[in-house]
Amino acid sequence: MGMTTAQKIFAAHLVDEPFAGTKVLGIDVVMCHEITTPIAIADLMARGKDRVFDNTKIKAVIDHVTPSKDSKTATQAKMLRDWARRHDIKDFFDIGANGVCHALFPEKGFIRPGNTVIMGDSHTCTHGAFGAFAAGVGTTDLEVGILKGVCAFREPKTIRINLNGTLPKGVYAKDAILRVIGELTVNGATDRVIEFGGPIVDAMTMESRMTLCNMAIEAGGTSGICAPDRVTVDYLWPFISDSFASKEAAVAEYSKWASDADAEYDKVIDLDLSTLTPLCTFGYKPDQVKSIDEMAGQPVDQVYLGSCTNGRLEDLRVAAQILKGKKIAPTVRGILSPATPQIYKDAVAEGLIQIFMDAGFCVTNPTCGACLGMSNGVLAEGEVCASTTNRNFMGRMGKGGMVHLLSPATAAASAIEGKLADPRKYL
Amino acid sequence: MKTFGGPALFLDRSDINTDEIIPAKYLTEITKEDLKPYLLEDLKLPGFDPKSDKTYGAGAVVTRANFGCGSSREHAPWVFEVNGINVVIAQSFARIFRQNMFNCGMAAIELSPEKIDQLFTYAGSADASIEVDVANSTLTIKGGGREESMQFDISPFDKALVLAGGWVDYADSKY
Numbered sequence: 001m002g003m004t005t006a007q008k009i010f011a012a013h014l015v016d017e018p019f020a021g022t023k024v025l026g027i028d029v030v031m032c033h034e035i036t037t038p039i040a041i042a043d044l045m046a047r048g049k050d051r052v053f054d055n056t057k058i059k060a061v062i063d064h065v066t067p068s069k070d071s072k073t074a075t076q077a078k079m080l081r082d083w084a085r086r087h088d089i090k091d092f093f094d095i096g097a098n099g100v101c102h103a104l105f106p107e108k109g110f111i112r113p114g115n116t117v118i119m120g121d122s123h124t125c126t127h128g129a130f131g132a133f134a135a136g137v138g139t140t141d142l143e144v145g146i147l148k149g150v151c152a153f154r155e156p157k158t159i160r161i162n163l164n165g166t167l168p169k170g171v172y173a174k175d176a177i178l179r180v181i182g183e184l185t186v187n188g189a190t191d192r193v194i195e196f197g198g199p200i201v202d203a204m205t206m207e208s209r210m211t212l213c214n215m216a217i218e219a220g221g222t223s224g225i226c227a228p229d230r231v232t233v234d235y236l237w238p239f240i241s242d243s244f245a246s247k248e249a250a251v252a253e254y255s256k257w258a259s260d261a262d263a264e265y266d267k268v269i270d271l272d273l274s275t276l277t278p279l280c281t282f283g284y285k286p287d288q289v290k291s292i293d294e295m296a297g298q299p300v301d302q303v304y305l306g307s308c309t310n311g312r313l314e315d316l317r318v319a320a321q322i323l324k325g326k327k328i329a330p331t332v333r334g335i336l337s338p339a340t341p342q343i344y345k346d347a348v349a350e351g352l353i354q355i356f357m358d359a360g361f362c363v364t365n366p367t368c369g370a371c372l373g374m375s376n377g378v379l380a381e382g383e384v385c386a387s388t389t390n391r392n393f394m395g396r397m398g399k400g401g402m403v404h405l406l407s408p409a410t411a412a413a414s415a416i417e418g419k420l421a422d423p424r425k426y427l
Numbered sequence: 428m429k430t431f432g433g434p435a436l437f438l439d440r441s442d443i444n445t446d447e448i449i450p451a452k453y454l455t456e457i458t459k460e461d462l463k464p465y466l467l468e469d470l471k472l473p474g475f476d477p478k479s480d481k482t483y484g485a486g487a488v489v490t491r492a493n494f495g496c497g498s499s500r501e502h503a504p505w506v507f508e509v510n511g512i513n514v515v516i517a518q519s520f521a522r523i524f525r526q527n528m529f530n531c532g533m534a535a536i537e538l539s540p541e542k543i544d545q546l547f548t549y550a551g552s553a554d555a556s557i558e559v560d561v562a563n564s565t566l567t568i569k570g571g572g573r574e575e576s577m578q579f580d581i582s583p584f585d586k587a588l589v590l591a592g593g594w595v596d597y598a599d600s601k602y
Contacts, residue, residue, distance in 0.1 A: 015602065016601070016602070018584060018587070018601075019582065019583040019584045019587070020583075021582060021584075022582065022583075022584035024602070035454050035455075035500075036454075036499065036500065036501070038457050039457060039458075039459070039501075042457065042458075043595070047595070049599070064454075065455070070455070072455035072456070072457070073455050075457060076455060076457060079457070120499055120501075121499055122497065122498050122499040122523060124499075136499040136523055137499060137523060137526070138499050138500070138501035138504075138523055138526065138527035138530060139501040139527075140501060140527065140530035140531060140593065140594050140595060141526065141527075141530060141594065143595060144594055144595055144598045144599075147595075147598075147599065148598055148599070148602045150598065150602050152584065152594070154582070186442055186493060186496060187442070187492065187493035187496065187519065187521070190493070190519065190520075190521060190522055191522055220493070220496065220521060220522065222522055285442060372446075372451040372498070373450075373451050373452065374451050374452065374454070374455075391497060393444050393446045393447070393497060394446075394447070394469070394471070395446060395450065395469050396446055396451075399450070399452075399469065
């Protein structure tokens with residue numbers, strides 16, 4: 001019997017199986033941010049174990065509230081900063097170089113096919129786009145990861161999702177993953193890896209695959225995974241060109257992590273997305289999804305473009321294409337947070353930031369802040385935000401606030417109209 | 428031997444998420460103890476008062492499916508821990524929350540919908556309380572003059588974590 005990508009990665013990283021069904025894995029990349037790591041650091045210090053297992057395998061960033069908004073967040077940033085210095089963690093990204101973790105770390109080339117990745121952040125599943133097993137964990141798992149370089153998992157079963165057909169105009173990876181979550185429901189993939197494949201995924205950029213994998217957790221998934229291929233190698237080439245004679249050689253090497261043709265899946269779901277329309281969530285759970293046709297016209301107070309889901313350059317390009325030469329509605333606040341400094345610089349160079357600012361958007365520094373209601377765009381009681389983020393829980397972006405999840409294109413169209421709007425008429 | 432459980436708090440809804448257990452604005456606290464006043468602050472349920480003595484006097488939570496979905500924040504188990512709740516019993520859990528509970532040496536117990544329904548028949552009793560014996564995989568619920576016990580399944584690894592007092596001590600002694 002063949003193996004899935006996740007099974008292959010588990011087999012290659014197995015350190016211990018203390019009990020049947022429990023696999024302790026060696027971890028290749030342990031990622032840290034300033035919200036969930038400081039308590040791990042404090043606990044290690046209190047235990048007299050202020051050590052790290054390998055300072056080259058630990059990556060850290062201040063991204064959730066940056067620049068710090070008050071004394072408490074300044075203290076959290078300081079704890080992470082001091083710890084990174086103390087242990088000589090070279091891959092530490094502080095203000096000026098910091099960006100949203102799940103956009104920044106891939107951009108730096110830190111994730112390779114076949115890697116195991118953990119972080120104290122539920123959207124760590126994003127990194128599965130590279131053919132890695134990447135899982136969000138809590139602070140204790142993170143702490144043990146920092147100290148010992150291991151993490152325990154139940155061996156996950158895999159749900160294979162084939163995205164068939166071609167995406168229609170105005171329909172993007174965000175719409176595809178909202179469709180998938182609608183199909184699976186919010187706990188349909190609990191203790192499962194969601195493996196994305198099929199012609200639509202094969203044709204997707206790495207940015208789009210990251211958008212897909214980013215929201216695997218919204219269906220309960222441990223990780224999302226895409227098979228490594230030429231697209232993966234093209235993206236990683238600046239970081240791996242010294243290791244391979246050619247891109248073809250890299251593709252051949254990395255393709256060993258792809259699931260075998262006879263791999264056994266928990267479930268296989270085929271979705272033809274050729275007639276998919278732009279989607280939008282309507283409630284407080286990410287599986288509450290409707291076509292934008294049914295949602296159009298509902299007023300919004302704020303449009304937020306950014307986050308680890310959709311703050312990448314291709315997202316900004318799509319939104320700018322719609323916003324070019326237009327003004328956003330006077331009743332709406334438009335906020336753009338490019339996910340990393342590089343994305344910000346590229347967007348300046350391409351003239352995208354000019355388009356956003358001319359349209360009336362406020363452009364912030366890269367940060368996670370607004371997505372989880374911590375900074376840079378918190379909603380007031382009763383306000384509604386059309387958002388390219390990944391989670392629409394009640395009060396997520398601010399107590400009493402409501403969030404509609406949608407694609408960058410749908411966000412841009414909604415900003416122009418001041419209400420949920422179909423992007424296809426602007427393309 | 429550490430005891431698990433206490434007065435039961437019934438939360439009759441599925442998909443209660445980590446934002447409802449502890450809102451993100453409190454993630455700026457850097458000690459577990461500082462989370463104490465914010466237990467379930469944003470959870471809106473008919474008849475549920477987050478600030479009541481019943482909430483703050485609880486030792487065990489009984490709830491429905493997919494409890495703890497959303498964020499990886501371990502602040503969710505911690506806000507239970509610092510308030511004396513070391514057991515959550517649900518039809519199912521989100522993976523990260525469930526693991527966080529065991530990693531902290533607390534118990535996240537999954538029961539069938541039928542057994543959860545049976546526990547909810549005690550929800551009207553002011554004195555409902557639950558005792559959990561992790562080593563023997565049994566729980567006992569008492570209230571309104573009634574009492575009954577149930578077996579539950581717990582993976583040997585999760586049981587080992589609870590009995591070891593959590594993952595840090597377990598891992599540090601072994602790896």
